[in-house]
Amino acid sequence: MTAFAPDPPILTGRLVIRPFHPGDTARVRSVIKARARFLPPGAPGHPSGVSQWLSHGVHELRRSGQGVHLAMEAEGLVVGAISLFRTLWGAGTTEVGYGVHPLHRGRGYATEALLGVARWVFETTEMRRIELRADLANTASLRVAEKAGFVREGVLRAAELGEDGPLDIVVFGLLRKDLS
Template sequence: MFDERLTINTERLTLRPFGPRDARHVRAIIDDGAHTTALPPGAPGHPAGISQWLSQGVHELWRSGQGIHLGMWARDTVVGSISVFKAQWGAGTAEVGYGVHPAHRRRGYATEAVRGLTGRLLGEGVLRRVELRANSDNAASLRVAEKAGFLREGLLRGAGFEDDGPHDLVVFGMLKGDGAAFAEHRLTSDRLVLRRFSRRDAFDVVDAVRNDPEIARWMTWAAGYTLERALEWCTRLAHASGQGYGGNFAIEPKDGGRLAGAIGVQREDHERGDAEVGYWISPWARRRGYAVEATQMITAHLFSLGFHRVHLLAATGNHASQAVARRAGFIEEGILRQALPVPGGRADAVVFSILNGENSWQ
């Protein structure tokens, strides 16, 4: 049976069970008319049913031993919900499903939640297989499954039913150990090793974040950064990337010394063959070309795996990050208005990209 207090923290979300204290948030969703998509199946459509549902109804799935409903929280807002159901403990299998409030879609919350929950269930050995089903004509859900790293396994004809009639369902699956090859892979160059984060990196991470005005200027997560948060990142969050080719990697100089920074792959679109990279460099490792070298290493590897395009974003005021992109061979494409959250608000972003075949340094 799942832990009734199951809580999962991802980069932007907290996934946790609903409780009586959430009444006003559920009421707001019902008032918006979004309860059929943002709340789990069986949620009330009228405020009169909220109290009973939060104390009893939403927990029936957990009491049955077959799953659990979790809310998707972005800070103090419920942006959706995600559920595990049809758990078969003897077989080690279960299915996941989710819904996002219409006002919070197109922000990657569903993919992040699916990755976080699936990574916990498979990573801790609770399950060996997680399944996800989506209507064959629901392009958004199909993309979520693929971006979360699930493999498309087949089509169930007429297996789904909506208000407008039957729908074919696409079946996706993820097995324990899927995608571990890249997550465990060590990329090396003449000077650098890109590897998974470990507990020992936490002290260097917190030192870099606490004492550097540049990181504090551009990274929204840097405010009030603590050793506890660094430990959580290095031992758990940095590893919860699901099956895709992406993930977060520590940048380590081959000649030793302290952690040089981090680089990650995110927002992979396997249908388009496009992925985004991002990086930060520790204060003591700057002006040595490490960010450029690490970006080229990750990009070359993505191209070798079949991606066609790699892009990155840099705030218009972040001239150092823009210089890294240019030196790594990326081409400036334009400005995305208010595309990046920064401390105190949002910033316009310069978008850079490189296509497979343009990388003369590979």
């Protein structure tokens, strides 16, 4: 089994994309207190769980070989998160998801991080495909995928349950050759 581990961090024009670490404690606590939604799945719902999550929980996906949760840092501040998950090493596929702090949206960070991570995956692994799924109603996320060069492949009707019921999900794919 292989694991994703960007070392050194992935550098883009404005971002440092790196694993979360204990130095992020104050920022993550403030994000949770403000109820800003952009942290990876499994992030604590209460500030008291932040230290444990940053020490262990956020790294479980990487330790299992199934993916990695990474922080998007701009000017020394965590402004978002991007994750690889549902990785099938034998098939050469992985899925990507991302979120940006509400105060930092609209600045192109998600597209920049998505391109940086995609290039890193194709340069450092044998992955042949990165998949991205987005809620059909989330036009901002759909634009990010398209700007990053992901190809819209179809819509899965009522594929996921959201807070308000079933969601239609757009599936995008990016192949190694798409970035050439």
